[in-house]
């Protein structure tokens with residue numbers, strides 16, 4: 244199994260918390276973590292998830308019209 | 318002491334409210350969403366959870382469209398001043414609180430056209446009267462869901478359908494009903510719902526806001542306050558997404574924590590149980606006060622009333638009666654105009670005002686009986702004087 248980790252960055256903490264909730268509902272394993280130093284984002288937190296889930300995560304966010312900033316491979 | 322001023326603010330609060338506030342103060346305390354550290358995230362989570370609880374209470378799918386403000390007044394001002402522009406037309410009822418009428422009168426002096434549909438002497442806004450008023454192009458309809466003066470509730474679902482059909486946004490002032498009356502954004506045709514945290518939602522004072530339904534074009538709703546949000550700080554322009562666009566400055570996190578406790582209490586107790594108890598109290602108040610000679614009730618229709626009643630007596634002025642109830646009987650209520658001169662005018666109690674008893678979920682039937690006995694005794698004594 245591919246264990247590569249990605250993070251999804253948001254414009255604000257409330258968006259990140261909403262993202263966390265939506266992923267949990269869909270059983271996508273996410274963890275709220277501080278934004279890694281090399282990635283700049285302002286709200287300070289992002290969601291880490293297994294990169295293999297990227298497509299599913301994108302479609303969950305699209306379905307709920309949840310805006311995010313970027314998805315980056317760690 | 319008998320507290321009958323729940324329409325002003327609910328008292329006491331459920332233990333869950335105090336516990337949530339204490340837990341925040343002792344264990345979290347940080348500024349939400351401003352930093353990446355653990356406590357800041359925990360504070361953000363407290364706010365997010367309250368947002369979600371409010372959203373689920375009103376069956377609103379997207380919790381990020383719950384916008385916190387200091388109270389219902391803040392939510393109402395955000396909706397009214399945020400949307401309406403010179404040349405726009407807004408229609409309202411004859412039962413509004415000054416938190417609607419004052420922003421509307423201010424907008425009127427800037428060129429917004431304000432039209433008031435008269436209410437019946439019981440306080441009811443007839444949907445047909447609204448329909449007639451909407452023959453002209455109208456941008457917004459704003460209606461007080463439940464009167465803070467006589468507890469009269471409006472048929473918001475019908476009114477909302479009429480407003481939407483006419484192409485207007487439907488704004489509901491739910492200051493008196495959010496928490497004690499079942500409200501659903503879509504089912505009830507509501508576009509914008511202003512709520513206050515400190516009444517039937519059982520939160521502390523300084524909480525409230527505005528829920529913006531999915532079809533509301535937020536790009537057209539200007540924020541009233543601009544500033545730091547902890548998001549997109551690289552830009553000097555305001556973020557464009559909700560809730561950040563409308564929530565600048567450090568929020569009342571401890572208050573919002575308490576509000577979350579209040580909403581959880583309601584969800585656990587069940588809205589139906591709250592309604593059942595309050596309907597019982599309302600009936601006892603109306604029957605009891607109505608049976609006293611020399612008391613005039615300004616009653617709402619029985620099928621659409623909250624546990625708030627207004628009355629006057631021939632023998633004593635509202636302020637005399639209120640003072641005697643407080644000093645001789647330890648009964649706390651509110652007299653006068655209740656920030657609602659328009660509603661009193663509709664009910665026929667302007668400018669003298671009324672004396673108002675407002676019961677809440679924690680009021681008991683015994684307290685209502687004692688309050689009615691006290692009014693009976695005072696009115697009889699006043700008659701003899």
Ligand SMILES: Cc1ncc(COP(=O)(O)O)c(C=O)c1O
Nearest residue numbers: 388389390414416465490492513
């Ligand atoms: C009908 C109504 N609208 C608006 C308000 C304003 O609420 P707040 O004082 O919490 O802003 C109140 C209560 O004061 C009210 O009863």
